[in-house]
Amino acid sequence: MSSFPINSISDFEVVARFMRYVQIDTESDPQSNSFPSTAKQKDLSRLLVEELQQIGVADAHLDAHGYVYATIPSNSDKNVPVICFCSHVDTSPDCSGAQVKPLLHANYQGQDLVLPDDPSVVIRFGEHPDLKNQIGHDVITASGTTLLGADDKAGVAEIMDAARLLMSHPEIKHGTIKILFTPDEEIGKGVNHVDLDKLGADFGYTMDGERAGTIEDETFSADGVQVTIQGVSVHPGFAKGKMVSALKVAAEVIRALPKDRLSPETTSKKEGFVHPNHLQGGVDSAAIDFIIRDHLTANLEKHEAELRAIIDDVIARYPAVTYQFKVNEQYRNMKEVLDQHPQIMEIGLEAISRTGLVPERRSIRGGTDGSRLSFMGLPCPNVFAGGHAFHGKMEWVSRQDMEQAVRTILHIVTIWEERA
Incomplete structure (x- = not known):
């Protein structure tokens, strides 16, 4: 087991990053014939490249199709499989993603959350069962007129903060790590032009799931x-x-x-x-x-x-x-591929357990970029990002759950290194 106490990390920037990212409109358009379907998705992608380069990820770049590719070099003397972490930058066209105003409700105590820009939009404790796990946490919502964008800017922020921590803590041992941010996932085109040879990863994890502690190996x-x-x-x-x-x-x-x-x-x-x-x-x-x-x-x-x-x-x-x-x-259902590589899920479940969460293996009534990536040659289950009530004005996520997702990423890479 890694000698570095990952669970002791407290200098997270994931919330600040998330609050910044959701204010950039990245709504995709299913009626568009361009790729990405909306040029504004690249506004966030360009920012991500700049921030990756600022933390020392030298090869971070945006390609012509709107994909962000980046590499965190190995600091291990072992031959460790190359692991990719992937999230999508676009938000669903089901609800407006323009002029999002994120609100942090500190020390949540189980009250109904009335969203101020449209008081008719109320996130009711009795209608959102997962809120019972958020007592004392800091819950983030939109203001009532837009979606929040936790799907999947929570995942983006978590990967970005994990990258920062890995670059600033060389004592966390890991193999080569690849980062991939995709456009147009919400309209089913997220990996249409991804270059897996260029990416060069052996296995992957999408950070696009829901409840903290869950990892999904089965989709529609x-x-x-x-x-x-x-x-x-x-x-x-x-x-x-x-x-x-x-x-x-x-x-x-x-x-x-x-x-x-x-x-x-x-x-x-x-x-x-x-x-x-x-x-x-x-x-x-x-x-x-x-x-x-x-x-x-x-x-x-x-x-x-x-x-x-x-x-x-x-x-x-x-x-x-x-x-x-x-x-x-x-x-297609990614389970057909992932069952051939059981170590991917074993490591994901162990990583979640090491954060102190109870890991839960789930199937999802939907799909992720990982569904298609798995069949393209990059086996890729889906790890929780912490968001809830996706694609609507009642979307929410908590600071503590996002921080646990960052810890999960760090544990995943250390376990792969330990087992190499």
């Missing part, structure tokens, strides 16, 4: 489906018996979806779903975007077949209408 498998419906457009003044509105047919398809199962609002744990998340069009043509999710990859085809059968049943009522059904693979 995910497909996207776009259904394009071709209607019959006629001047509405002369449309009787001729017009067939593609938009109305699309609405019928959505209405025909199961009401009591196979949807996000009626499923939990490892149950999959078919979710329409975007509708656009008019009389002549309409398109519905679906996301299909399940922990068992084989179930995706079953869900897609059921969706197609529903559409066929609706379309059969309109002989003049046609449709196209396009499936796009998004990501």
